[in-house]
Amino acid sequence: MKGAGAPATRKRRKLLWAGLALPGTLWLALLFIVPMYVVFAIVFGQVDPIFRTPLPVWNPVQWNTAQFTDVFRHIVGEDGYFGPALLRTAVFVLSASVLCLTIAYPVAYYTARLARHHRNLLLAALIAPFWISYMMRMLAWVNLLQNDGLLNRALSLGGLFSVNIDWLNGRSFVVVLGLVYGYVPYMILPLYAGLDRLQPNVLEAARDLGAGRFDTFRRVTLPLSRPAIVASVLLTCLPMLGDYFTNDLLSGSPSTSMVGNLINNTVLTPGQTGQAGAFVLLVLVVSLVPMIWYVRSTRAEGLAA
Amino acid sequence: MITAVRRWWSNPWRPPRVLQALTAGYLIWSLLPVLIAVIFSFNSGRSRTLWQGFSFRWYWGDPIRSVWHDDSLHTALVHTLVLGVLATAITVPLGVAFALGVDRWHGRLPEGANIVMLLSFVIPETLLAVALLFLVDHVTTPLTLGTSAQVAGLVTFQLSYPVVIVRARLLTIGEQYEQAAIDLGASPMGAVRRVLLPMLTPAIFASAVLVFADVIDDFVIVRYLSGGSSSEPTSVKIYNTARAAPTPALNALASLMLLASFLAVVIGLLAYRWFSRGEKGANGIKSFADGL
Numbered sequence: 371m372k373g374a375g376a377p378a379t380r381k382r383r384k385l386l387w388a389g390l391a392l393p394g395t396l397w398l399a400l401l402f403i404v405p406m407y408v409v410f411a412i413v414f415g416q417v418d419p420i421f422r423t424p425l426p427v428w429n430p431v432q433w434n435t436a437q438f439t440d441v442f443r444h445i446v447g448e449d450g451y452f453g454p455a456l457l458r459t460a461v462f463v464l465s466a467s468v469l470c471l472t473i474a475y476p477v478a479y480y481t482a483r484l485a486r487h488h489r490n491l492l493l494a495a496l497i498a499p500f501w502i503s504y505m506m507r508m509l510a511w512v513n514l515l516q517n518d519g520l521l522n523r524a525l526s527l528g529g530l531f532s533v534n535i536d537w538l539n540g541r542s543f544v545v546v547l548g549l550v551y552g553y554v555p556y557m558i559l560p561l562y563a564g565l566d567r568l569q570p571n572v573l574e575a576a577r578d579l580g581a582g583r584f585d586t587f588r589r590v591t592l593p594l595s596r597p598a599i600v601a602s603v604l605l606t607c608l609p610m611l612g613d614y615f616t617n618d619l620l621s622g623s624p625s626t627s628m629v630g631n632l633i634n635n636t637v638l639t640p641g642q643t644g645q646a647g648a649f650v651l652l653v654l655v656v657s658l659v660p661m662i663w664y665v666r667s668t669r670a671e672g673l674a675a
Numbered sequence: 676m677i678t679a680v681r682r683w684w685s686n687p688w689r690p691p692r693v694l695q696a697l698t699a700g701y702l703i704w705s706l707l708p709v710l711i712a713v714i715f716s717f718n719s720g721r722s723r724t725l726w727q728g729f730s731f732r733w734y735w736g737d738p739i740r741s742v743w744h745d746d747s748l749h750t751a752l753v754h755t756l757v758l759g760v761l762a763t764a765i766t767v768p769l770g771v772a773f774a775l776g777v778d779r780w781h782g783r784l785p786e787g788a789n790i791v792m793l794l795s796f797v798i799p800e801t802l803l804a805v806a807l808l809f810l811v812d813h814v815t816t817p818l819t820l821g822t823s824a825q826v827a828g829l830v831t832f833q834l835s836y837p838v839v840i841v842r843a844r845l846l847t848i849g850e851q852y853e854q855a856a857i858d859l860g861a862s863p864m865g866a867v868r869r870v871l872l873p874m875l876t877p878a879i880f881a882s883a884v885l886v887f888a889d890v891i892d893d894f895v896i897v898r899y900l901s902g903g904s905s906s907e908p909t910s911v912k913i914y915n916t917a918r919a920a921p922t923p924a925l926n927a928l929a930s931l932m933l934l935a936s937f938l939a940v941v942i943g944l945l946a947y948r949w950f951s952r953g954e955k956g957a958n959g960i961k962s963f964a965d966g967l
Contacts, residue, residue: 383863384780390867391776394769394834395788401831402795404814405806412809426813477701480694495702501936502709503892505913506929510708512917513715513926519724520711538918555705583687605797612801615894619917630801637805637899650805657799665793 406654413438413647422641437644438651452632456652459628462542463610466549470557470606471599473550478561479591483568496562499555507552508619512538515620540623548620549610557606564598597667604664611653629653713933716926723923733927742927747904748912752931755908758822759891759935762829767883769830770837771875775867777838778845796835803832804899811900821902828896833889837882844878876950884943888936 411426414433418425427433445452477496485492499507514520515537525533537544568591576586614630624631629649637646683689712723716734720727730736735743742748773792777785795803807828811818818824852874856866872879894910901907907915909928916925 379857379863386863386867387776387778387780387785389776390772391780391785391788394773394776394792394838395784397769397831398788398791398795398834401807401810401827402791402803405803405810408809408813409806412813424813426809473701476694476697480691480698484691484694485698492698492702495706499705501888501933501940503894503910503913503929503932505892505894505910505917506712506932507709509913509917509925509929510712513712513723514708516724518722523724551705577687608797609799612799612895614801615914619914622918633801633805637808643809646805647809650802653799654802657802661794661797664797665790668793669789 409647409650413644413651415644417641417644424643424647438648441645441648441652455627455632456629458542458626459611459630462546462549462628463607466546466553466610467603467607469546469550470554471603473554474557474561474602475599478558478565481558482562482565483570493562496555496558504552505615508548508616511548511551512619515544538620538622540621540625542621542626545617545621545626548616549613552613552616553606553610556609557602560602560605561595561598564595564601567598568594601664601667604660608657608660608664611657709933712926713930716923716930718923718926721922723921723926733922733924734931737924740922740924742924742931745924748909748924748928750905751907751909751912752928754822754906755891755910755932756935758825758829758893758897758908759887759939761822761826762833762890763883763887765826766830766833766886767837767879770834770882771841771879773834774838774841774845775871778842792835792838795831796839800832800895804828804896807831807896808899819902820900821906824900824902825897825906828900829890829893832893832896833886836886836889837879840882840885841875841878844875848874873951877947880943880947880950884939887939891932891935 408426410430410433411428412424414430414435414437415427416425416434417423417437441452445456481489481492481496516522517534517536521537522533522535525531525535572594573586573590576590577583581589612630612633614628614634617626617628617631618634627635629652633646633649633653636642636649715723715726717729717731718725718727719730719732733741735741738744742752773788777789777792807824810816811820811824818827848871852870853863853866856870857863861869891908892910893908894914897908898911898914901911909932913925913929
């Protein structure tokens with residue numbers, strides 16, 4: 371409800387709020403919405419025959435789908451060399467998300483419901499990875515997983531065996547574990563926030579009515595925490611779809627490349643910029659439904675609060 | 676023996692040892708590798724895996740390869756901090772104004788703007804980076820690849836943080852203070868400036884600190900929008916050299932970034948306490964953290 375007062379004051383206040391919101395809105399329109407349109411213009415545009423640079427076509431009527439269908443044909447079809455990378459992305463992201471959830475849920479549950487004495491210290495330690503750059507965390511693992519790194523040295527048990535496993539050379543599980551390591555902090559905090567909001571009397575009521583510990587968890591806690599689980603899985607899954615640097619750092623091989631690598635390898639290559647744009651559109655379409663789902667659930671929460 | 680274990684297991688009041696062990700294990704797995712990397716930045720030899728003694732060689736000692744003397748590392752460090760300051764200085768005012776406007780203005784346009792803002796929060800960063808690269812390359816804008824494009828991209832990506840934080844805070848504050856101010860004769864702008872903004876200082880400082888720490892660690896956007904090696908920040912330097920047998924100078928560079936984030940938090944906290952000196956209820960860390 372707007373404040374009481376003469377309609378003139380109300381109009382002035384409306385202008386004030388509109389004026390405050392305007393710079394940010396303009397910024398987002400010019401630097402978020404317009405670039406998306408430029409991507410469309412490039413994917414559905416032409417390619418300069420000599421320089422192989424992309425020529426954007428601004429009028430939607432003149433859009434030509436040649437580049438897009440070309441990419442599509444190479445995904446599904448006899449010549450589908452993009453297909454494996456897309457499938458691999460889905461497998462990697464799915465397994466990494468499941469692993470993240472199995473790690474994040476117990477930690478978040480403990481922090482939200484059971485940690486009493488050191489809760490603030492625990493929260494600070496859980497938030498710490500946000501202050502540590504992603505690159506540094508991956509660099510730390512590259513150091514550990516090198517041929518002469520600490521992991522191989524620890525496995526050799528101080529000289530008993532000679533362990534010289536090449537961890538950083540095209541191993542899928544190393545990439546998946548790297549993704550888990552990188553993104554699990556992003557899952558813990560929303561889960562913690564959601565679990566913190568659970569009312570303890572509901573759980574106590576379940577126990578009072580005779581349910582055992584695991585029964586209470588399965589039939590009361592888990593269903594009640596479902597919105598938090600969905601939100602945190604989305605918040606973790608979506609950035610993973612654009613990830614290419616984890617694969618580049620932890621596995622130099624194209625046999626573990628993800629769709630982010632497909633984008634990265636083509637975006638600056640002459641003649642293939644349109645392909646990069648096509649992949650961007652593809653990932654955008656795939657992630658649009660989860661993104662909108664997340665936005666709607668956040669807004670519903672905001673309205674209900 | 677078995678009955679003792681069974682009795683321990685079925686005791687509903689026992690401390691949750693399993694979960695405690697899991698959490699401790701997670702924290703060690705999460706933080707120990709980084710701690711080791713920081714420790715090896717003080718290595719006196721060239722190895723990043725074999726400890727050869729303590730020294731500051733890679734920070735300023737080594738006349739060629741230390742962070743202080745190596746031009747490329749030095750440039751990267753300075754450029755990262757410049758990006759951090761510029762991006763934060765633009766994002767926070769823009770975001771706070773946007774939050775205030777969208778929260779109080781009712782209608783379709785602010786609803787749409789809010790949705791776009793939330794989308795910019797949750798979109799995979801690579802998509803935004805590529806889209807901005809296309810924009811700068813093919814549309815005549817005042818932006819050029821390098822610092823200007825990087826700052827613009829960073830602000831777009833980070834804009835949602837102050838907005839989300841400030842709106843959460845506005846929800847808690849409510850409209851009554853402004854109403855009271857207007858009833859007492861303040862203009863709408865004056866009510867915002869003299870009543871609402873001071874109440875929002877924890878949220879504003881918290882979002883500034885958050886945005887700064889996020890910007891100096893950003894990788895995808897700054898890499899695509901960089902104009903050459905002189906506008907490559909430290910994250911790109913680490914990415915370029917991590918697999919190519921670097922010296923511990925890289926560890927030193929990363930540790931300096933850690934220090935910068937830590938200092939940002941401390942400075943933010945101190946600035947908040949200085950700005951809210953004399954206020955009741957602004958009791959330091961707790962209310963600062965509440966701003967988050």
